[in-house]
Amino acid sequence: MNSLQKLQNFLVNNVISKVVDFNPSTDKLLPLDFTSNNTELTTEVLADTEIFSHWVNKKLTVNSSKYGIGGYNEHRTIYSRSEHFDTVEEPRRLHLGIDIWGPAETLIYNFYEATVHSFKFNDNFGDYGATIILQYQFDDLTLYALYGHLSLASLAGLAEGQIIPAGKQFASFGVKEENGYWPPHLHFQLMFDVEGMKGDYPGVCQFSKRNRYLENCPDPALILKHTFTSALS
Template identity: 70%
Template sequence: MKTYEQVIRDNASFLGKVIDFNKNFDKLLSLDFTKQNRELTDEILEDTDLFSAWVDKKLNHAEARYGIGGYDEHRTIYSRSAHFDTIEEPRRLHLGVDIWAPAGTPIFNFYDAIVHSFANNNNFGDYGATIILSYEIDGLKFNVLYGHLSLASLDNLYEGKFIAAGKKIAELGAKKENGYWPPHLHFQVINDIEGFKGDYPGVCKFSERTKYLANCPDPNLILKYSFY
């Protein structure tokens, strides 16, 4: 059985876009949300509007269309929400890739899929509107979670619905419907969904890093063919 990495690389030419991006004209900016980023003060992190303005300022200064990054990143930004705190150890390790873009930015399906599940995870700092699609490529089955969407993106969905490659599946949500974050897409590959519906941890304890990264392989293997 081929590995996830082998399957994605072998089928690269069949993978479509996730977000509109022209590599000949558009720029991406890598955003760092670890403790090394000393620009992000508690004041900024505690106010979604200030946080959004900080992201916009960084993108505008770099003349970048989108910000991107985050896989396997140990982040300080989750201190803004009790949703990621546990008694014994807080959850800070990010398991997906984030693409920072304006609310309303369209999201596309990169390959034929079916709807696994969807939900509005409306805790402060959570995913907000969320869609999980199931894929099978060259015999490999896996899921992708699309988080921080608009509530309207959940309209007319049902479990088992077929979504064709290239179809627009969602738009990025504003703060009141995306978990109170600056607008962005959380894109996470999940091998075993473990019985979850419309949700799956996108951030884990650092002590559980090995287990979760094995189940949530690098999304950049998909994104780089249509994005970079």
């Protein structure tokens, strides 16, 4: 049985808590497309975080949605706004997590008991900003979850090895000065192996390395469907 099969089996037989507040009977999710198909996201919009944030907020308001969501295995053009994603041989454009777009200070909860693996303020334009990686033990499977674009207050008082109980509110969405200069949102990503990294792991990869990274980074919808139920397709 491979790691993905072990994860799927564990999730079927165990209680998984919410990641953010959401009432499926009253709240709505809005899928957001950040590929080249979205012609509304012009260079001018992406160049200014305030304008970009206004675009996201307007989409949520017009569609009466609590959150925008999406992005796993999505080839995104929006990363051209930051040199952080450019490399000499091939730019990084393939997104490896799911983004939940919503207001700054939106509360984030731990979906299952975990320990703090590491945390860091990745303070580059377009980077994660405040970041926490939690480590989960699911029987004989170790799983890591990266929570990116957090508030700096989320890092206060943390220590590696600290236990975060299931259901505990432990972080919140950061403002642009704390989240890598993005519209407020949570980047939520799963990894089987953090490859020796601390407080950081690629959330966007080169398309030529897609298979390798997707094998290590399973679809976060496996966890988020317990928060959003039928609202998450």
